[in-house]
Amino acid sequence: RLEAKIDIGSKNAVKLMTAHGSKGLEFENVFIIGLFDGHWGNKRKRTMIKLPNSIYALDDQAIAGRDENDDERRLLFVAMTRAKKQIFMTYPLKNYDGRELLPSMFLSEINSSLIQVRPTDIVLDKTLQFEPSADMGPNIYEKEFIVDLFKSNNLSVTGLNNYLECPWSYFYNNLLRIPRAKDKHAAYGTAVHNALRDLFLAKNRNADYLLEQFERYLIEERLSEADHRESLARGKKALSEYFKKYNTNWGNKVLLEYNIPAVELGDIKITGKIDKIEILDKGNNVNVVDYKTGRAKTRNELMGKTQNATGNERRQLVFYKLLLDNYKNGLYKMKSGEIDFVQPDAKNNFRKEQFFIADEDTKELREVITRMVDEITDLKFWDKHCDNKDCQYCVLRKSIK
Ligand code: SF4
Structure with a gap:
């Protein structure tokens, strides 16, 4: 249990x-x-x-x-x-x-x-x-247990994206929350996100402070000596160039790691934490920023228009608009969203792609979420299998059942 x-x-x-x-x-x-x-x-x-x-x-x-x-x-x-x-x-x-x-x-x-x-x-x-406990708890593969678990968990965009990729991956990662060690990319991403948050909280924004904070947060991550060394060198280079490129354009009115705990959407609640919200004017029109620390992608990749692209990044921005539209009576009006790569591309340029999200987009996403709720409630994904050799979840499923 x-x-x-x-x-x-x-x-x-x-x-x-x-x-x-x-x-x-x-x-x-x-x-x-x-x-x-x-x-x-x-x-x-x-x-x-x-x-x-x-x-x-x-x-x-x-x-x-x-x-x-x-x-x-x-x-x-x-x-x-x-x-x-x-x-x-x-x-x-x-x-x-x-x-x-x-x-x-x-x-x-x-x-x-x-x-x-x-x-x-x-x-x-x-x-x-x-000795195992006499009370082994509910069977995790019982319909009632799964539906209860789903309804008591608020849905994040990561959960939604995982579900769309494979419902079983969502089941193990987001519902059962099977513990997984953070890999070096996730550890690196955490240190970069934390350092950028601290930079915007500081009275004096300067590159030295940004790098110091990055180094401090990277030490807290569980990395081997070689991975730590590699991540430190990569992060210091990327962050100092990133700072040089953008620091004169940053405004002061920002909300950092803005947490939206729960927004009701039919039978479920959705949730999210936004990296940065830039307040554009007195009317609380905002630009939403999501940092990415992996390989810089093209606009078409972000939209899911290239082969094997998932479109997760643009969907993430639509999800944030859905959250903001329904939070605190629409206090913050999302005018645009940006995917901001804190890692230069192969030509050493920083990519930042801006998207304008229409009401049609949020309506469509609502329908996707409603479909997901129906599928989980009826366990429609139950018999899904595939031959993905890199994925161990179906193996795990067979071994437990
Ligand atoms: S093996 Fe395929 S169907 Fe099974 S959990 Fe992984 S991706 Fe999903």
Whole structure:
């Protein structure tokens, strides 16, 4: 049973990772668990027979200086130095079989004046931890469950676009919210969006501040050292050029990450968060901006007019107009929408495509949403399958049913 919405990418979440994976990252507080002898240090290699030193192509001096624990000691040092404020290092006194355990040798190597020892009385019970609950909750493939879930979830444009691509992808990603690790592109996108938001909130907009904020937010993302390095270089270049190109044109009256929690639309509610709303005049006529951090696309691609193009981007702007038209009695009147690429194209030009959304467009989108509601309520997508080898959802479906 899935009771919680699990958000793997949230910056306020606890991030689970290996010591190797933590390289290059920094956190306020770091917890290193399982620091017992044999796990951290003094690893017993059961399958290896200790060979006499003469077998190695090393002289005696080299062998004497060689400590098999050195690599692990260095790794623990890496993990410890990820903490900006505090490190919590824990070890159990006994294993599950009741055998006493010793603390890792590395703990005794830390300057004792830096350590505060705090015994705990937590007793882990293996059976309690791993036995499945007697109440397994509803069957996620029951019609009633799916319809209830759908009606209690507000529909976002990402959900709608996913549904139009494949209803099962929508079912797993947007309804069940199966946790997925953020890939490096999404992590990069988050850092760029956050940095641009901070830039517009700042009293003095300058490129240095934009880059500093980008660097700060990128560190918070869970990236390998190589991906972090690559994203940092890419972002700094793109953002400094982007700032140079547009900073003299930006107005001051903007709403940032404007959240529209719920707008009723027949049987369901729709929701959205708009990257930037530029207020054009006193009559609250606005231009809506959506940043894109991926490859710069052509206008026809954004409209879904080229082969394999989905038209998701223009649909996103129509969805935002539908939201604004129906929010707070139409307080903000969307005159235009822009897809703003914060990444130059192959010719090193920044693309920004503006669209004017007509009432006809929102009417059409309403019909699409109504159709989606009907299809989900009647589970019309139930028998849909395809041969997409890159998609694992149907495999998952077969394995659960
Ligand atoms: S395999 Fe095809 S039908 Fe199944 S979820 Fe993926 S895209 Fe949809």
